[in-house]
Amino acid sequence: MLPFARLTVVGLGLIGSSVARAVRANMPAVRITGFDADPEVRARADALAICDDITDTVGAAVIDADLVILCVPVGAMGAVAEEFVADLPAGAVVSDVGSCKQSVVEALAAVLPNATIIPAHPVAGTEKSGPDAGFATLFKGRWCILTPAEDAPEAAVEALRTFWQRLGAEVEIMDARHHDMVLAVTSHLPHLIAYTIVGTADDLQGVTQSEVIKYSAGGFRDFTRIAASDPVMWRDVFLSNKDAVLEMLQRFSEDLSALQRAIRYDKGDELEALFTRTRDIRRSIVEQGQDDDAPDFGRKH
Amino acid sequence: MLPFARLTVVGLGLIGSSVARAVRANMPAVRITGFDADPEVRARADALAICDDITDTVGAAVIDADLVILCVPVGAMGAVAEEFVADLPAGAVVSDVGSCKQSVVEALAAVLPNATIIPAHPVAGTEKSGPDAGFATLFKGRWCILTPAEDAPEAAVEALRTFWQRLGAEVEIMDARHHDMVLAVTSHLPHLIAYTIVGTADDLQGVTQSEVIKYSAGGFRDFTRIAASDPVMWRDVFLSNKDAVLEMLQRFSEDLSALQRAIRYDKGDELEALFTRTRDIRRSIVEQGQDDDAPDFGRKH
Numbered sequence: 001m002l003p004f005a006r007l008t009v010v011g012l013g014l015i016g017s018s019v020a021r022a023v024r025a026n027m028p029a030v031r032i033t034g035f036d037a038d039p040e041v042r043a044r045a046d047a048l049a050i051c052d053d054i055t056d057t058v059g060a061a062v063i064d065a066d067l068v069i070l071c072v073p074v075g076a077m078g079a080v081a082e083e084f085v086a087d088l089p090a091g092a093v094v095s096d097v098g099s100c101k102q103s104v105v106e107a108l109a110a111v112l113p114n115a116t117i118i119p120a121h122p123v124a125g126t127e128k129s130g131p132d133a134g135f136a137t138l139f140k141g142r143w144c145i146l147t148p149a150e151d152a153p154e155a156a157v158e159a160l161r162t163f164w165q166r167l168g169a170e171v172e173i174m175d176a177r178h179h180d181m182v183l184a185v186t187s188h189l190p191h192l193i194a195y196t197i198v199g200t201a202d203d204l205q206g207v208t209q210s211e212v213i214k215y216s217a218g219g220f221r222d223f224t225r226i227a228a229s230d231p232v233m234w235r236d237v238f239l240s241n242k243d244a245v246l247e248m249l250q251r252f253s254e255d256l257s258a259l260q261r262a263i264r265y266d267k268g269d270e271l272e273a274l275f276t277r278t279r280d281i282r283r284s285i286v287e288q289g290q291d292d293d294a295p296d297f298g299r300k301h
Numbered sequence: 302m303l304p305f306a307r308l309t310v311v312g313l314g315l316i317g318s319s320v321a322r323a324v325r326a327n328m329p330a331v332r333i334t335g336f337d338a339d340p341e342v343r344a345r346a347d348a349l350a351i352c353d354d355i356t357d358t359v360g361a362a363v364i365d366a367d368l369v370i371l372c373v374p375v376g377a378m379g380a381v382a383e384e385f386v387a388d389l390p391a392g393a394v395v396s397d398v399g400s401c402k403q404s405v406v407e408a409l410a411a412v413l414p415n416a417t418i419i420p421a422h423p424v425a426g427t428e429k430s431g432p433d434a435g436f437a438t439l440f441k442g443r444w445c446i447l448t449p450a451e452d453a454p455e456a457a458v459e460a461l462r463t464f465w466q467r468l469g470a471e472v473e474i475m476d477a478r479h480h481d482m483v484l485a486v487t488s489h490l491p492h493l494i495a496y497t498i499v500g501t502a503d504d505l506q507g508v509t510q511s512e513v514i515k516y517s518a519g520g521f522r523d524f525t526r527i528a529a530s531d532p533v534m535w536r537d538v539f540l541s542n543k544d545a546v547l548e549m550l551q552r553f554s555e556d557l558s559a560l561q562r563a564i565r566y567d568k569g570d571e572l573e574a575l576f577t578r579t580r581d582i583r584r585s586i587v588e589q590g591q592d593d594d595a596p597d598f599g600r601k602h
Contacts, residue, residue, distance in 0.1 A: 138602055185501075198583075199578065204486060212582070218426075218487045223494075224586055245564060266540055281528070290517045292600055
């Protein structure tokens with residue numbers, strides 16, 4: 001049984017185009033309609049033939065959907081919903097793929113008070129952007145977190161769970177606020193730190209940019225990958241999940257100060273104790289299949 | 302022409318065992334003698350047959366060497382040199398692979414006042430440790446930085462340059478203090494930040510460790526790789542390159558505070574401007590062959 005028969009994907013970047021490709025690969029009977037606010041992205045998605053139809057307005061895209069997935073920056077969710085609210089079928093489920101959930105819940109509920117909204121967040125992606133960057137197996141073995149309201153219809157939640165499972169994801173249900181705190185640690189703070197350190201290196205006097213690039217294999221290059229992620233998407237994440245991000249940032253800063261102090265006062269034992277503890281976390285991530293065990297991420301040597 | 306005929310590798314972990322393997326692969330006529338302070342590592346290196354000889358004392362290891370490469374934590378360089386100073390042949394070149402250079406230069410010069418010391422730092426590695434982790438192609442296409450003193454014999458510098466080139470590395474000559482500043486940015490600060498954020502996540506209340514691991518694909522897992530690097534090696538790096546590390550840490554903290562403020566006061570334009578700039582650095586690193594262009598480091602999806 002297909003959980004949904006007529007899918008509309010709004011936003012055809014890395015994630016949206018991957019959703020369309022994964023549905024095509026795993027549920028070929030589903031009719032996929034796509035829309036993107038950028039005419040060039042629409043043309044490219046059309047050329048790539050990743051949807052059955054590409055429409056010129058978001059209203060036309062949703063008009064016969066039973067599932068609408070919003071794959072736009074989290075700060076744009078409310079505005080795009082306003083554009084299609086008049087055309088949304090009564091029975092359609094509205095979902096999204098945003099990296100923070102509480103602000104999306106609030107924005108969508110305000111604009112679509114009568115719709116069935118089941119927010120979702122597939123914890124998957126790469127540093128690349130745009131319709132060419134997507135691929136059908138992006139969600140395979142990754143977690144997708146659903147954050148339905150307490151009174152959300154059970155059938156819709158289960159249908160969306162099945163949908164993501166069919167794309168290869170493992171599904172977890174979570175409270176939206178708890179999601180935002182967990183992801184602030186596992187995703188938002190790492191991105192913020194990566195953006196910062198790459199900026200710091202770029203600004204340095206005394207060290208040329210060419211030196212930073214040449215010797216980046218010493219560790220720096222790892223950070224440049226996530227610091228190459230979509231700027232607008234991440235701007236919106238930090239502004240939309242402000243409280244949790246600032247809270248995590250505060251804790252991180254305190255820990256960094258403690259480490260700074262340990263270095264200044266030659267407290268080698270403290271450093272070694274921390275560095276030994278962090279090794280175990282890596283081991284758990286690899287054991288639980290959330291990263292490859294290949295040295296250096298399996299980079300070619 | 303072989304630059305050196307009899308190599309001694311002191312310390313048979315990831316880097317030392319990779320040096321031995323790379324020499325075997327690229328200059329098979331070179332006789333390789335190995336030593337490690339840990340009897341278990343010696344036994345393992347013997348079983349792996351990565352050296353022609355493994356000796357039980359470091360003195361016996363260096364006794365007929367024309368090149369001695371110290372592959373031990375930077376804090377151990379002086380002590381190990383003291384152990385072999387009486388056995389070191391007069392004509393031997395002493396080098397190392399330490400991640401910071403000024404402190405190594407000082408430690409070795411104090412113990413070996415009459416030796417030809419040409420410090421080196423191959424900017425290469427993985428997060429794995431020990432003799433099993435090494436491989437012959439680790440240095441291929443990577444930079445190796447030599448930091449000879451101004452009065453170092455030109456012939457020895459050129460021989461060491463040839464040696465590293467034969468292992469596949471590109472060689473750069475640099476002042477030791479400048480090296481320490483450059484590497485503080487491209488290697489030491491990234492490791493310090495990675496260790497810190499992994500520790501912060503491990504300490505969190507309200508978010509369980511299993512959640513941190515489950516949702517690590519959102520970005521966090523990238524940091525856990527370098528935070529799984531050898532604890533003793535990195536403890537020594539931070540203590541030995543204290544001034545440059547603290548200086549870079551200070552700049553990073555200021556930049557992080559600025560970003561924190563931009564989030565708090567909804568300065569989306571500032572965030573987007575930084576996030577756009579950092580993308581270019583990634584592009585340069587890929588263009589210059591210092592990282593793969595494969596999305597997500599080429600991880601399997």
